[in-house]
Amino acid sequence: MRWSRQFIPTLREVPQEAEIPSHRLMLRAGLIRRLSGGLYTFLPLGLRSLRKVEQIVREEMDRAGALEILMPALQPADIWQRTGRLEAMGGVMFHIRDRQGRAMVLGPTHEEVTTLLAAQDIDSYRQLPRTFYQVQTKFRDEIRPRFGLMRAKEFIMKDAYSFDVDEAGVDASYEAMRAAYVRIFARCGLRTRVVEADTGAMGGRDSQEFMVLAEAGEDGVIDCPDCGYAANLERAEGRPPALPVVEGADGPSAEVETPGARTVEQVAAFLEVSPRQLVKTLIYLADDRPVAVLVPGDREVNEIKLQRALGAGRLALADEARIVEVTGAPVGFAGPAGLDLPKLADESLRGARGCVTGANRADAHRVRVDLARDAGALAYADLVFPCAGDGCPRCADGRLREERGIEVGHVFKLGTKYAEALGASVLDEGGRRRPPLMGCYGVGVTRTLQAVIEQRHDAQGICWPAALAPYPVGLLCLNTRDAACAAAADALYAALIDAGVEVLYDDRDERPGVKFKDADLVGFPLRVAVGERGLSRGVVEIRERATGVTDEAPPEAAAERIRTRLAELVAKESADGA
RNA sequence: CGGGGCGUGGCGCAGUCUGGCAGCGCGUCAGCUUUGGGAGCUGAAAGUCGUGGGUUCGAAUCCCACCGCCCCGACCA
Structure with missing residues (x-):
């Protein structure tokens, strides 16, 4: 073409x-x-x-x-x-x-x-x-x-x-x-990463996703460099570090005034403790029944996990009115002590002492809370998103990393639901x-x-793999007005077509710079330049887009050389990917 | 759906606050020169200023409504 x-x-x-x-x-x-x-x-x-x-x-x-x-x-x-x-x-x-x-x-x-x-x-x-x-x-x-x-x-x-x-x-x-x-x-x-995934709205059991790791990815990927554990953030487990136990935390719990401090940051700043020291108490409605959910102050609830742990069909955060009704306090001051609701806490809160919770009263929190002692009956489950640095759920010493990925493939087992x-x-x-x-x-x-x-581009443009490039070879005639140059390029174009190579022939009456820039942008894996400078030495130039590796061949032998290099490229690329 | 921003030749934008000839760069077309990394000169075409209404002697500019697009967020105490 x-x-x-x-x-x-x-x-x-x-x-x-x-x-x-x-x-x-x-x-x-x-x-x-x-x-x-x-x-x-x-x-x-x-x-x-x-x-x-x-x-x-x-x-x-x-x-x-x-x-x-x-x-x-x-x-x-x-x-x-x-x-x-x-x-x-x-x-x-x-x-x-x-x-x-x-x-x-x-x-x-x-x-x-x-x-x-x-x-x-x-x-x-x-x-x-x-x-x-x-x-x-x-x-x-x-x-x-x-x-x-x-x-x-x-x-x-x-x-x-x-x-x-x-x-x-x-x-x-x-x-x-x-x-x-x-x-x-x-x-x-x-290069893809296979990760454990959640089955989401589809229903079903085993599920894995093929992720392309990239900054722009819309999915979070958690993995362990030690043992190879890898999972979608929504599915990933982790072991958050234990809550730090502060000095004097063993005393009896007590209410303190925290006027206007309702977010974790505000309360932590007001009481001069770290957000880790706080326990967030969220009121959810599981199939319309209120339930208190406790997670560390610096963590976020994974509602998929929560829904599964509760066995709930529908799950939503309670609205303001409902929160006032069940906790007796406005949003931001809920706590487990004295709260007459089913309570579910994140695994990482097992044995938590010396922490800060809401007091179920406006503008008040409770300090030195020992969950086991003060919170009444508590069930525990994995409820939160892991973070980078958490312990790996599969191996003893691994520390989790967090990356971004683009989901390009998904396989899963559906069971008999649809049937x-x-x-x-x-x-x-x-x-x-x-x-x-x-x-x-x-x-x-x-x-x-x-x-x-x-995944494959540079500042100049696309670096197509040979298997996907719109045309794997770009042939540039650097000066269409030079008869010798045009004739050599025309001949090579014909030879490439005869050799069965998919080639795009840049025959435009443009300056060389324009053609080079466009070729880099469009990203032909192999770029063949036919110009007066090369022809005067009896060669054309063959350059690999991705690596810049360049060699030369006499015009008559160029088609065959290009065909060979293209085959090498395809073989090398699919070996790299696998 | 909530918040913010933007709509001006094909593309990127200025002009809007403070109303008064619709501009710039790139691209496009023609000619000449140039030909190994987005050329130079000369000339040309091309815009209902998102749409509709209003204010005004006069609106890209002010007011109202609508449409489209982009970004952030969508209940985390």
């Missing part, structure tokens, strides 16, 4: 809408354009790379034995009603009505549709195991779309669903997908009817594309 006939609107200046490097580069390199918030058009170069990611995904799914299908993006709302997810998904689904007034949704995922397919056409264990997948546009009404393709209202996802008769089968299906994911991301030239809700069942070997065990596996295709750029 000739540059003069492609559509590559590169931008010299940085568009103001973009915040993170990958987003800026996708706009500047002419890969995408924004239509409105969270909605993007793929331009020719962006689409070429996107198709390459999809192709890798398909090849690895097929290799793992999954079967490609294509389900409707538009779905009747009632199937979501049947699994209880119409409410559970909250506002993330786009709701529309057809002309008959039937309620429809644009699918953010496809568990319901897949399960109904199985209910229709899978009757016997003999038809199992089966894993279906599709590559499809998904819709989510994001509260706040941002970072280009990273969090968009419309995005392309590969989603796969497995069906098995027994646990051993699910384990095998899950492992096959997990292994396929490792290969997919390696081939995309991504039961939608009436899917199969006959097992003994002739008994039972719901199949499901697994579900997603790859954010558009997000993966952007994650690659986020």
Whole structure:
């Protein structure tokens, strides 16, 4: 393809809408354009790379034995009603009505549709195991779309669903997908981290996420450098350090006046103690029943953990009126002593003495509290988000680190929830009817594309892996008005096409500097420069984008040399990723 | 949904406070020169100043409403 006939609107200046490097580069390199918030058009170069990611995904799914299908993006709302997810998904689904007034949704995922397919056409264990997948546009009404393709209202996802008769089968299906994911991301030239994850609104058990570590990541990742434990922040456990026991803390507890001090910072400053010394008492409503939740003053409640510990269906912080009603004090002064509510405390508060709590009275707190002595009946559970520096939950000496990650893949086991809700069942070997065990596996295709750029770029532009570059080779004719130069470049272009190399030929009547800048920005893994200077010495220049390693070849031999170097690049990249 | 900010040729912005010819840089088009890291000169095209209403002799500028976009936050005592 000739540059003069492609559509590559590169931008010299940085568009103001973009915040993170990958987003800026996708706009500047002419890969995408924004239509409105969270909605993007793929331009020719962006689409070429996107198709390459999809192709890798398909090849690895097929290799793992999954079967490609294509389900409707538009779905009747009632199937979501049947699994209880119409409410559970909250506002993330786009709701529309057809002309008959039937309620429809644009699918953010496809568990319901897949399960109904199985209910229709899978009757016997003999038809199992089966894993279906599709590559499809998904819709989510994001509260706040941002970072280009990273969090968009419309995005392309590969989603796969497995069906098995027994646990051993699910384990095998899950492992096959997990292994396929490792290969997919390696081939995309991504370094990923596999972390334990929470199953969230999906329901289910084992769950792992593939994270691309990046500053701009929207997910927290906790890991232990000693033993390799790694988990999504929402799921991660940790051992917070014990509360410091201060001098004279063993005396009887007493109320002190703390006028106006209601936040942890205010109280800590007023009493001249560290926030660690405080115990926060939060009033939650678990299925509308109030419960007191105690956590260290410098920690935050992980509501997912809390909900699980309480076995609650619905969980929310109590509103101001309710807090006054159950504690007798305004917000900010709740404490466990004398509070007649079920109480649940974080594990790290076991044996806490000498701490500060609210006094259940306006403008008062209680000091020298010994939870075991003063707080009445307390249950303990892991309720908080871990922090960097906490002890590792899996090994003795490890100290946890906290990093940011972009979730590009997610695998998990769903159990029988959907099959039961939608009436899917199969006959097992003994002739008994039972719901199949499901697994579900997603790859954010558009997000993966952007994650690659986020991980592989420099000040000049994108450093595409050869496997994903829109064109792996950029051929620059440095002076189109010089007959010899143009002839040599034309000949090499023809030779590269004959050699089966995907090449973009910059044949524009531009100065060399413009072509070099654009080539760096667009990020051809190999850049071939044909100029008068080189030709006078009988060579063209071949330069590797990522490393800057440059060599030269006679024009006649260049096509073959380029082909060889490209093959080496692809091999090296997927080895690095794996 | 709450808070903040922004909407002015394709892109980036100034002009708005203090009303009085709609500007700058980049890009685009034409010509000449130039050709190994975003060239120089000359000329040109291109703007309902987000939309609607109001105030005024006169509105990009002041007032009201709406729309769009960006950022932060969304109940942590």
